[in-house]
Amino acid sequence: MTTPEKAMRPGTAAKYGTLNNFKKAIKDYPKINWGGFLFWAIGNKDLTSRVEIVNWMLDHGADAAQTTYHGNLNALHILFSGSKHDYSMEAKMLLRLLEGGADINLKAQKWGVPLLILINNLNIKDNDLGPFYDVIFSWPGIDWEAGAGKAFGKPVTLRQVVDLAGNRLPEMCRRMHEYLDNGPSQRPNLL
Structure with missing residues (x-):
């Protein structure tokens, strides 16, 4: 197949284009593994x-559980x-990533677990994160005792980091303690 000179490649379309750009790039470059x-x-x-491209990719078999080669970063x-x-708009996408196997406890060498990055x-602002919190705190198995670096020269857990960030992230802190006391909340209906 002859590819037009200025056609977007799948990676470029995924990062900078629209869903239509991405679908066209896949058609123009059928041998490229777009799932990566x-x-x-x-x-x-x-x-x-x-959201449109990620949802399309997940609908068509992209692996939500994939990680990078170096450092164990995942989609979260x-x-x-x-x-x-x-x-x-992104909450349903977040839920789909988790349901597809993205590990909320995957510890990256440099960055720690995904919640530590958040x-x-x-x-970001705590009062804007409600839709993400609804998904995150409904997810079972969050390891609040995961190592999360150091604070004041001493090793700390994810739970301790959330507590230390309580003034800046009071809703996250409140929901974490509710999760610790009662388990995950009910899964949000994001249809």
């Missing part, structure tokens, strides 16, 4: 395109590190 560009799609700056690390979000992301 899930992280690129999660990093798409256009929020509508991000990438999503939680972003500076721009529409939490209501806590350390100063571009």
